[in-house]
Amino acid sequence: MKENTPTEPKASLNFLEQIITNDLASKSTGGKVHTRFPPEPNGYLHIGHAKSICLNFGLAQKFNGKCNLRFDDTNPTREEQEYVDSIKEDVRWLGFDWEDREYFASDYFEQLYEFAVYLVKKGKAYVCAMTAEEISAHRGTPAIPGKESPWRNRGVEENLDLLDRMRKGEFPDGSHVLRAKIDMGSPNMHMRDPVMYRIMHAHHHRTGDNWCIYPMYDWAHGQSDYIEGITHSICTLEFEVHRPLYEWFLNALDLPHLKPRQIEFARLNLTYTVMSKRKLLSLVQDKQVKGWDDPRMPTISGLRRRGYTPASIRMFADRVGVAKRENVIEVGLLEHCIREDLNKNAPRAMAVLNPVKLIIDNYPEGQVEEMPAVINPELPENGTRMVPFSRTLYIEREDFMENPPKKFFRLAPGAEVRLKYAYIIRCEHVVKDADGEISEIHCTYFPETRSGLPSDKKVKGTLHWVCPEHALEAEVRIYDRLFSVPEPEEVEDGQDFRMHLNPDSLKVVKAWVEPYVGDATAGQHYQFERNGYYVIDPDSKTGHLVFNRTVPLRDSWTKVEKNK
């Protein structure tokens, strides 16, 4: 089937594009742009990472450069192959290609070690035997300068020997570290002799037991960027204070080639959402959600299962923009992006989620008509599907009111509406059960108003419907926002963000859907007309359809009602 692919030109440049444009003009990066997306494989990617992925790969695309995928795997105690796999799947799913440039910081361990030896020989690094607690105590606070380590002025030969023995495994964890010799009095904490290597006798997912010393982030990252020929190393704001250190290492190494430059941007925040890995993990562990790919999670795998498309997420990343100021994006924008994509591309179907029986008294018993229905009015060339119509139907319970308010365009005693793709009907009377609940709505139909026939008869409302005889039963999972307040992380001391969990974030209902969706497979999107966008969940099996609600249609009627 044909699909709509939205593209939009962008006039002005964001601050990253401006920097790159200038660098290109001045040839300061050799006329090249080379970025990287550097996840640590210790968890699942979320929508915030998607922003970074779109930024890094997008910038490379826009300026005819390249973008690497690099796993920042310098801490063997937290990282696993499982995460490497999920990250690759997510980046690929988002639509980006790192070609053969799949790298791991752990590939550079040997090179990094040689760099470290160089710094030791230059007198710019030393082995320190203080405990973690002592180092911490000596470091001071942001407002109070630190004190120098007693080991700071050891000779080069001794440092070399100690470093060598650290690598060989002669020392237990925590007994020594290699530190850069910078300035314990620096107002920047990160410059107070930062740790470069720590001893960890741990098995690494890629290097196995080859190493028992592992580089710290600050020591590994910039040098990895350099090794890969990265020109613009784009990261989030919290690394801003690390930049002097990033540059210090690169300078101290007296490197022959072009040095990368670190540029920071403000991370994504979303209303009604938490984004920190720790908090997301706690939701999984406490079983508040069913896993990392629960459709309520802001993880890429969760959004995918929810029914978000790669195009919608890319569009979102484009529209939120990039800057250096803290921001909180309204989820409404994300929802708008998926609606825009799905409106243009998702086939329509009729589904009734909360049925009430409707009987057309003057329609021949036993007769079934196949009504042609447009698959997608935005893509008329995709044709029509046939929907069976009969004397007894299901319509949505909320589409009928015995005592309707004014401007209620739906069904009510004496009122006329169109059944979409079929006939105009008039409600004659209702039948109630013992509890006073409406069990049948009786109507008459006007044969000359059959869809497609010329008829002057006009009605204000159009209802969707389903024929119980032919409809398929389905499980529908109606998802809503996971949190009930815009900023769930804003809690008072002693309170927990989980107090803001939305108790109604998932409702499971039984529904009836028209037959033509029957042979669709997991991941297929639909618009249930007048209701919302849905996607077939991987749990779906033949004979047991499962749909997830991605997002409801905009609804100005219930909005009007609510505002009363």
Place this chain on the structure above:
RNA sequence: UGUCCUGUGGUGUAAUUGGCAACACGUCUGACUCUGAAUCAGAAAAGUCCAGGUUCGACCCCUGGCAGGACAACCA
């Protein structure tokens, strides 16, 4: 009582570098409609954190405040 970063409609991002603020989402009207969707037309909404200064002219430059954020893992 340290260092660094950031302050533009409700939200986010612009203003081609000093020429009286634009776009998107949202909101509100109205049109159209066999989806109360989509689409189309229109409106309200900031005078750019504050106070000075430079200038014919400041969101943009200078000075001083104020507010918010980041930084004290052998995490990334």
